[in-house]
Amino acid sequence: MAKLQKSIDKRNALVKATIELVNNNGFHATPMSKIAKMANVSPATIYLYFENKQDLVNKTYVEVKAEYTKYAFATYNETMPVEAGFRLIWNRIADFKLKECENAMFLAQCDNTPMIDELSRQEGIKHLQPLLDLWERGRQEGIIKPLSDYLLYAYAINPLSFLMITQKRGVFTLDKAHLEEAYQSAWSSIKVCQ
Amino acid sequence: MAKLQKSIDKRNALVKATIELVNNNGFHATPMSKIAKMANVSPATIYLYFENKQDLVNKTYVEVKAEYTKYAFATYNETMPVEAGFRLIWNRIADFKLKECENAMFLAQCDNTPMIDELSRQEGIKHLQPLLDLWERGRQEGIIKPLSDYLLYAYAINPLSFLMITQKRGVFTLDKAHLEEAYQSAWSSIKVCQ
DNA sequence: TACATAAAAATGAATGTTCATTCTTTTTTT
DNA sequence: AAAAAAAGAATGAACATTCATTTTTATGTA
Numbered sequence: 001m002a003k004l005q006k007s008i009d010k011r012n013a014l015v016k017a018t019i020e021l022v023n024n025n026g027f028h029a030t031p032m033s034k035i036a037k038m039a040n041v042s043p044a045t046i047y048l049y050f051e052n053k054q055d056l057v058n059k060t061y062v063e064v065k066a067e068y069t070k071y072a073f074a075t076y077n078e079t080m081p082v083e084a085g086f087r088l089i090w091n092r093i094a095d096f097k098l099k100e101c102e103n104a105m106f107l108a109q110c111d112n113t114p115m116i117d118e119l120s121r122q123e124g125i126k127h128l129q130p131l132l133d134l135w136e137r138g139r140q141e142g143i144i145k146p147l148s149d150y151l152l153y154a155y156a157i158n159p160l161s162f163l164m165i166t167q168k169r170g171v172f173t174l175d176k177a178h179l180e181e182a183y184q185s186a187w188s189s190i191k192v193c194q
Numbered sequence: 195m196a197k198l199q200k201s202i203d204k205r206n207a208l209v210k211a212t213i214e215l216v217n218n219n220g221f222h223a224t225p226m227s228k229i230a231k232m233a234n235v236s237p238a239t240i241y242l243y244f245e246n247k248q249d250l251v252n253k254t255y256v257e258v259k260a261e262y263t264k265y266a267f268a269t270y271n272e273t274m275p276v277e278a279g280f281r282l283i284w285n286r287i288a289d290f291k292l293k294e295c296e297n298a299m300f301l302a303q304c305d306n307t308p309m310i311d312e313l314s315r316q317e318g319i320k321h322l323q324p325l326l327d328l329w330e331r332g333r334q335e336g337i338i339k340p341l342s343d344y345l346l347y348a349y350a351i352n353p354l355s356f357l358m359i360t361q362k363r364g365v366f367t368l369d370k371a372h373l374e375e376a377y378q379s380a381w382s383s384i385k386v387c388q
Numbered sequence: 389t390a391c392a393t394a395a396a397a398a399t400g401a402a403t404g405t406t407c408a409t410t411c412t413t414t415t416t417t418t
Numbered sequence: 419a420a421a422a423a424a425a426g427a428a429t430g431a432a433c434a435t436t437c438a439t440t441t442t443t444a445t446g447t448a
Contacts, residue, residue: 006396006397007397010397010398023308024308025308026221026222026307026308026309027220027221027222028220028221028222028309029308031432031433031434032433032434032435033432033433033434041398041399042398042399042400043399043400043434043435044398044399044400044401044435044436044437045397045398045399046435047434047435047436048396048397048398052434052435053434053435108306109306109307111306111359112302112303112305112306112307112359113220113303113306113307114217114218114219114220114223115220115222145375145379147375147379148366148372150357150360150365150366151357151372151375151376151379153356154353154354154356154357154360154376154379155349155353155376155379155380155383158352158353158356159348159349159352159353160348162347162348162352163344163345163348165305165306166344166348171344172342172344178342178345181339181341181345182345182348182349185339185341185345185348185349185383185384186349186383188382188383188387189349189379189380189382189383190379193382200422200423201423204423204424225406225407225408226407226408226409227406227407227408235424235425236424236425236426237407237408237409237425237426238409238410238411238424238425238426238427239423239424239425240409241408241409241410242422242423242424246408246409247408247409
């Protein structure tokens with residue numbers, strides 16, 4: 001098992017360097033040589049862990065996306081009432097976007113760009129199922145508007161990406177009070193009135 | 195006036211080619227040679243109209259952003275009541291994102307990427323003022339929640355970008371009914387209840 | 389434990405390509 | 419016929435990837 005012997009630390013350093021450089025310079029301005037340098041590794045070593053640059057970026061995307069959803073659902077279980085469950089997941093996602101800012105920025109960039117292969121993109125979406133199930137339950141109980149999952153995501157979750165990016169640009173700070181306001185807006189947009 | 199003599203058509207073709215190629219391949223995979231080919235122009239000619247590749251992309255961004263806001267406010271005037279004015283602007287923006295899909299996709303990509311210089315980005319934001327003024331009026335009249343402009347934009351406008359991208363990926367179609375639902379979600383998220 | 393050796397991992401330097409940009413010449417416009 | 423615009427080919431740098439070698443690790447033997 002050659003693969004298992006290779007240092008997992010090196011692989012992680014490569015993934016981390018990719019995220020950091022792509023965040024700061026964009027995909028078009030992150031050469032393999034810089035990734036190698038930041039990970040303290042020779043350029044040739046990258047090819048022991050990844051097929052090529054595209055593969056490195058794809059795998060990085062899928063891994064970060066998996067971390068994201070893992071974090072989002074870590075404290076959730078399916079027996080929770082709809083509103084409480086949504087609040088919990090929403091807060092975990094907000095938390096992730098604020099605390100794991102580098103990771104979240106990377107995902108935001110990948111999600112609006114033809115930088116990632118379609119296959120990896122689909123792979124990344126898979127783990128969102130618990131949220132979709134919660135919404136289905138909410139619709140059935142008449143708590144959540146009978147809208148497409150895409151619309152619900154667009155209004156309840158995606159605005160957090162915009163806010164995170166805006167905060168990263170420095171023009172705006174997302175404090176505790178803003179977060180509660182954001183939650184209220186998110187919930188207002190998808191709950192059934194009265 | 196050398197500049198005025200140069201063909202405006204050629205310039206437009208270059209801008210259009212840039213948008214199309216960046217949308218489909220990403221900035222990292224759109225060489226100047228391809229842009230030239232798509233615009234039916236020699237690579238050298240690009241440099242008669244733009245300083246370099248970065249300048250071409252920056253200028254393209256600023257121009258498309260200007261078109262976007264021009265379209266958004268074309269039928270609005272400041273004497274309208276807040277809710278009607280918001281509905282009007284929202285619909286124009288939705289229209290732009292659906293009809294001028296190429297332009298809107300390009301903006302979405304630029305807005306989540308370090309592809310554009312900070313200066314051009316700031317230049318692009320300027321023209322949004324009428325919407326910010328409308329929101330200020332709405333807050334004063336107690337119609338719109340007393341939230342930061344960034345939060346209002348995140349919930350009322352930005353979801354349209356997500357929906358447009360999702361539609362472009364083909365998994366979801368944004369029809370008339372969806373649009374009305376989206377509007378209701380947008381308005382719900384920022385209006386003061388009762 | 390100490391050493392020898394084979395396998396694996398890692399490296400720096402090379403390779404060949406692609407690309408942004410510039411140069412020189414040609415074509416078009418005035 | 420002069421000036422401006424456009425062109426295609428040339429230039430040199432940057433880059434992804436591979437190659438030939440060296441270093442590290444694991445294993446077997448005394």
